[in-house]
Amino acid sequence: MDPLALDRQVCFALAAASRSVIALYRPVLQPLGLTHPQYLVMLALWERSPRTVSDISATLLLEPATLSPLLKRLEAAGLVTRARSATDERALDVRLTEDGAALRARAEAVPPQIVERLGMPLAELERIRDDLTKLIAAATVEA
Numbered sequence: 001m002d003p004l005a006l007d008r009q010v011c012f013a014l015a016a017a018s019r020s021v022i023a024l025y026r027p028v029l030q031p032l033g034l035t036h037p038q039y040l041v042m043l044a045l046w047e048r049s050p051r052t053v054s055d056i057s058a059t060l061l062l063e064p065a066t067l068s069p070l071l072k073r074l075e076a077a078g079l080v081t082r083a084r085s086a087t088d089e090r091a092l093d094v095r096l097t098e099d100g101a102a103l104r105a106r107a108e109a110v111p112p113q114i115v116e117r118l119g120m121p122l123a124e125l126e127r128i129r130d131d132l133t134k135l136i137a138a139a140t141v142e143a
Helices: 010-032 036-047 053-060 064-076 098-107 110-118 122-139
Strands: 080-084 092-096
Touching (some): 010 036, 036 053, 053 064, 092 098
């Protein structure tokens, strides 16, 4: 077996799966007015708000420079506010607005639609997610 065969590469399988699954999210998120990266930010804020930019960045494994334009667009859409932290002026707090918090109820329809579009048993999807979580942890171990 050729160790450099494309179909044997973890990186290729992950990249192709990522693009394919994210493409399934686009039409589901469009009625919410969210892109997939914005949806991830909102998921983090629906878990806990306010959060600092650095906390969201660490949670989503995104560089702050990548996160900043996402937050600006979410703020322009009226879903979040950004303000200097009252306890640490170096930190920027991101907080859901009323509209941002209310959007959560509509977003609850997203996961079942994605499961339906994938056409795979929920238990199998959960196993894949758990395996990917282990892979992420293994790949992000500090050297």
